[in-house]
Amino acid sequence: MKSMVIGGIILIIALIAGTYYVAGDAFNSDDYVNSLTFLGAIAIITITVFVALKYVNQIKNDTASGELAEEKWDGIGEYRNPIPTGWALAFIGTMVWLLWYWTIGYPTNGFSQIGQWNEEVNDYNAKFASKWENPSEDTLVSMGQSVFLVQCAPCHGVDAEGINGKAQNLTHRISKESVEYVIKNGSNNLVTAFPAGMPPMMLTEQADIDAVSTYVAGGFKGEQPAAFAVCAGCHGADGKGMAFVGPNIRNYDDALVLAVLTNGKKGHIGSMPSFNDRLNPTQEKALAAYIRSIGE
Template sequence: MNVNLDDPINQLTFLGAIVIAVLSFGVSAKYINQMKTDKAEGELAKENWDGIGEYKNELPPGWAYSFLATMIWGIWYFLVGYPLNAFSQVGQYNEEVKAYNEKFQEHHKNPNKEMGESIFLVQCAPCHGETGDGLSGKAQDFTSRFTKEQVLHVIKNGQNQLKYPMGAMPAGMAAGADAEAIATYVANGMKGEAPASFVACASCHGADGKGMNGMSPNLAEYDETVVVNTLKNGKKGNIGTMPSFNTMLTDVQMKSLSAYISTLKQ
């Protein structure tokens, strides 16, 4: 353990310990020598025990000074050195956490995929897999945006969990062959010519399916808005339920995750 000798409190503590040690040694030496040379004298007290009595000697000055010095030091210690009302373990913990958070925010104030990867491996990989492939359908596959089954599920049931400005997507906007055509087109990465029925989707998601600058979900890729909204709100889909991470991750960490997830696309 390292002791900070530049701290005045520690300096006074060491000085006090040295003074006490010197006084103790001096007083002990004096009385050891006195026991060797002195003869019994003085007034005996009335009390005795089986003929064994004691003299009415006054308290040795060294003891008296030591007691007085100890009392003064105790008063100083509790009122000036380490006031009882100026320290709490909880307060010290909160100050240390605040200082660490400030250090963390300064060091990680800009999101990047390296930070996102480390967060992903701890928070996301247990469900989505280390490579983000969804562990064979047990969770969302980040190497592709949608499966056909997922698109059909949303078309049939609607969606209002991610709090986009455009609002809720109503259920049943397409059915039958139209729904199949939309699902196939979106699941294939929106490549080639869009089916005629996709016009119902384009009115909110845009002709390119990229969400019209964050007004609605991006159907083409995992952009920052999709990832952050999902992390903040959680989501229940045809695979299962993903909890909200709003209280577990900061905005910077969420954006970092988005930067990393965008690199997983095949």
Template sequence: MNWLNDNVNMLALLGAAAIILITVFVVAKYIKQMKEDKSTGELAEENWDGIGEYKNELPIGWSLAFLGTIVWGLWYFLIGYPLNGYSQIGEYNEEVQKYNTKFENKWANPDEETLMGMGEGVFFVQCAPCHGVTGDGINGKAADLTVWGSEAAIVDVILKGSKGLNYPLGEMPAGLLQGDDAKAVAAYMVEKIAKLGKSKNPDLVAKGESLWAVCAGCHGQNGDGMGGNSPSLKNYGKPEFVVDVLNRGKAGNIGVMPKFNDGRLSDIQKLAVGKYVNSLSQ
């Protein structure tokens, strides 16, 4: 009898018993009334196939409410609705505006934990369909976000090139540097440009600096993207870079990522996604 310990089951059984009891009493009452009651009162003139109706006028309050409703109905039909123009879209707009104001007030200064939670939620709805639930890119079908932002990913981009963010300077060709040279530049970028912390190859940083000119041609000496002509490498591996990709979309080597700048995500949500994506590779 384990299931009797469950509150919901208990309530349902009690309810069922109560309904049966009440039904029995009510039915018995009416059967008794049908057997014993005599009809009294004055019959109305109309009858239907011999079935008549007593003159049993409405209580006065009820009649007044009924007449009041008719008057209100006439007002609503002729003036209320046509001149005030209710619309579903209008109600939607008001509700959304109210919600957005509330949302902005509530999350005006979110802490890290809130941002991560928000980012995770948005990621599962908007990003996971292509990048996978874990962000691994589903066997190369989309960018592997568990690698993105790391030193290894920089080496990968230098070897394979990159395109599709739609910056004025266009596509980054593959193989600008090879082997250790690519690793060296990645090490330099991690430590000095993006400032992501310690490089895995600290001894290559100096060599990377001497080779940086290859990158500086497009990304600028300090990696800031020459005033919007190419992606700012200072932001690489940071939420701001993800926000930039969300706004621009990316027609890259793997496939095409759509833009997310149609108002589906608010600025704070984009930043939250950036934080979450960033955390995947750490």
């Protein structure tokens, strides 16, 4: 037991020294609260170590005693010993403290920094929505540029041409490679706006895939390929899409931009993560307006 006490004292000194080494600068200030905190840390360390030593000593030296209970499990029984007084008081004290904390100590309607922050954010969003309830197209484009530079430029670049080809070039509607990828692999991730999705290989002949990809990527100019009739069933003969059926593949309209922001996008270049709830509706509409203006 003597060696355990000596070891415990050494451990206490080591823990206190470690605490002072990590946070000692705070205790050298004139703020007495820091000094009280350090004294509290010493008390907690000391009590914890000696309580642990007490129970380790009991485990090593105490012997079981009392009346055995009749119930046994696989030949293992237990003694009818009373609940330790300290444990019972601690248990009851914890329940009393819990009820106090729930009702008086920290009521749910009390002050909260998180609650204050949420209220301020909600107030700001309400003012923002009221101020920009009916913005003009020029205002949307200007606002959208600011949103784009913060949220989109890290991948698409400040000029919207994509960085090292690792993100979609937004200066024109879509590339031939992107159209071909979607035809061959389908697109089922814009489920909130277009729940039906698009299965892969709607066109099976490579010649038809090339013709449609070139026509769509070229801005629907020239003679429309006969194979585009398969696409027109969902995207419309003019490629401007159908609500809840197929997206606009002619330009970046509000519905398509919102769908991509909400669900993310996977294409031949890679995957774009979802931006759901990161922008408010006005910012989403403004971003769509700015992206459309880039290619004009």
